[in-house]
Amino acid sequence: MKERKWPGDPKCSFCDNIESSRHLFFTYPVAKVVWRCVGMVL
Incomplete structure (x- = not known):
């Protein structure tokens, strides 16, 4: 969001x-947890 010049808070709403x-997906x-579940299914 920061790269897109969004004026809001650059911190994650849930974990600061x-x-x-990278943060969002990994x-x-x-x-x-989601990636572990996907790994177990595949």
């Missing part, structure tokens, strides 16, 4: 880390 695509705790 800086929001980024380092956010919920994303880790």
